[in-house]
Amino acid sequence: MKELPKTYEPRDVEDRLYKFWVDNGYFHAERDPDKKPFTIVMPPPNVTGQLHMGHAMEAAMQDVLIRFKRMQGYSALWIPGVDHAGIATQIRVEEELRKEGKTRYDLGREKFLERVWAWKHQYGDRIVEQQKRLGASCDWDRARFTMDEGCSKAVREVFVNLYEQGLIYKGSRIINWCPHCVTALSDSEVEYVDKPGHLWHVRYPLADGSGEVIIATTRPETMLGDSGVCVNPNDERYKDIVGKNVILPLVGKEIPVVADDYAEMDFGTGCVKMTPAHDPNDFEVGQRHNLEVIRVLDDKGVVNENGGKYQGLDRYEARKQIVADLEAQGYLVKVEPYNHNVGTCYRCHRDVEPIISAQWFVKMKPLAEEALRVVNDGETKFVPERFTKIYTNWMENVRDWCISRQLWWGHQIPAWYCADCGHMTVSREDATCCEKCGSKHITRDEDVLDTWFSSALWPFETLGWPDTNAEDFQYFYPTDVLVTGYDIIFFWVARMIFSACKQTGRPPFHTVLIHGLVRDDKGRKMSKSLGNGIDPLEMIDRYGSDALRMNMLTSNSPGNDMRFYIERCEAMRNFANKLWNASRYVMMNLSIDKNELPALSELETSDKWILSKLNTLIADVTENLDKYELGVAVQKIYDFIWDSYCDWYIELTKARLYGEDEAQKRSAQQVLLYVLDQILRLMHPFMPFITEEIWQAIPHEGEALIVAAWPKFREDLCFQAEEDGMESIMQAIRAVRNRRAEMNVPPARRTTLYIVTEKQDLFSAGIPFITRLAYAERVVVLAEEPEGHGSMVSCVTHDAKLFLPMEELVDVDKELARIAKEKEKVQKGLAGVQAKLGNPGFAAKAPEQVVRAEQEKAEKYAALLRQLEESEARLKDL
The missing domain is CATH 3.30.2320 (hypothetical protein PF0899 fold)
Structure with a gap:
């Protein structure tokens, strides 16, 4: 035994213990044929990121599971890593260049990428070091980066494989385009926000002079690219104009009227303008009716050469000018206020433009079928189960995935274009000549792949795939549990499932454990704009890592958001102190140097009570953890330690510890030590630092608590009658x-x-x-x-x-006198508050929070008065 200091100071313990765990290789998982594997892949945080509360909760949950399974004897592997975060990282480096008065084009692609890699090497591991402060027991020897050599090889293999099977193609289609980030986005990267706008009703004259149609639009600037007007074929109002032309206002050219079921007779006027280059539905109608595709906005949202006199205007400036001209020329019928959902970029939150563009796509329908089957058949389960429906709905209605991005940082698309014959070569190796004509006049596609394309391969690319004979892949794959938030089910979870099913023939994990968001104490999402973010590292500095983990884990319920209260960190630090002081007390009263229970015949009733309750606790907590009920499990341990062990059993043993009977003293010590050892093991996944520090100080066998055996239920310790x-x-x-x-x-x-x-x-x-x-x-x-x-x-x-x-x-008379005096004092206070609240001037002028505070004060006075009156009545009845 070693003596524990009088007070527990996390800062004196945590760094030392973490180094002890790392130096001894306790986080490293070996391939062991005598052990079952248990694998978790960490959702890779962005290389640009800093640890926030969401990261901290997610990491704590994963660490609980991996420490639990490690103690159960599994070869438990937790693979850490970082995502290259294409858009975010490129924006970060471009911002640095702007401070120098440069752009990436001044450097050129090669030099710019060198700059990004230099930034990554300097700042990219910051979040990794922050995760270590939290106690994350990852296998850092296997840490990966989505742009490292192994991941790059896997990405190239998957791209070429899907291309060869006709599941990746390049084509001109309507995509989501961010004019600020200047890149395409997938459907999942668009966030829809309800915004106030207007509905402009515009007159489109029939070319033959026989009348006009009224069109309502929320985006009048796109009318520069109109190539038709659509009506429903069953709409009696417009059956005579189908096939005729209308004159496009401001532009003056004639465009046809077509009939298509897309137009809804009871929506608006029943007439819809067709802009095939700037709306996905218009594009589909245009394809069916051979309408011209005219793009009028460039990549930065500025009107291009097809916009006539509006060329060079930003999309919103063009809108103002076009509306003014429509009104001046008599085309504007009316303007109505109109709230509608506007697509915004998930990165910069600017409005997204639907634009026709030549991009790379993945055909999703064939891939979605197997991804749906493995979830419907239960091979992969969501916890809580309700998220299965969200996943299924998305998969059943999935559209082709736009995977090309107009960036330089990322996995460059492995396609080369021949300048001589026009052939496109897609290759696993860098092409040096055209595979069709042999020409060396080839250039590589400048686009890179969507970041989610590479992270979709994370569960198997991190284990050595595409080498299917890789030992780690053979032993540790499929992984077991994915712990992630509900906000990236579409971004990441779904893509991992269909990618793994297609490439490996097996789903990537059997369980998806979904957690909610960490919100502030008012229930608001933490954000820079609100200024309500809480730095987990600051909480660790103030209260210790264990207290922060306990705050989040005791508040955690799968799939539900949680509110973060700083006061709970303080409460959990107090709990840590309670455990520490109880352990010191036990150690100060130990004269034994071995952890073993006395013979069952030597146990007293109180011993059997605590051992029986502990036995039930072990069974319950193990079951809870197997069901991923982390919050329920840790609350049970907390209650047992605080109430059963500290407040009751330690008190129950004091008479024996301080008595003269040596046999009773020894048996009390043995049970105290045994139970302390077991609760340290149970609590270790949740509070790894303090439990390891205490365990190292008490009599024990083995090197470290982190690799000690998980407690097991024992039939011989069931004492229900005594309990x-x-x-x-x-x-x-x-x-x-x-x-x-x-x-x-x-x-x-x-x-x-x-x-x-x-x-x-x-x-x-x-x-x-x-x-x-x-x-x-x-x-x-x-x-x-x-x-x-x-x-x-x-x-x-x-x-x-x-x-x-x-x-x-x-003394009844004395107590009644005391109560009477206290009642008088409370009544006086209550009367004063009631008078203030009854004053109309106070209620009208005082701030709301001041009035509320006085009302709460009145309620407290009234409650206290009731208690005093009840006590007085009881005494008078005696």
């Missing part, structure tokens, strides 16, 4: 304590306690405990009520009636 009996005694003690507290009787005032019960043997055996813990001078166990019980204070439990002589508890 029930002890609970009866404790219930009686609680009842007496509560009654005394109601009457403000100090612990030092000891009284006679009469216990009337049918279980006389049980309560007689418990007299030593009852005498000490119920503050009794003497305890008398009876079959019938004692003489004069009518004038005694009483309380009742399931198994007993308890009586305390009133004259031994309190």
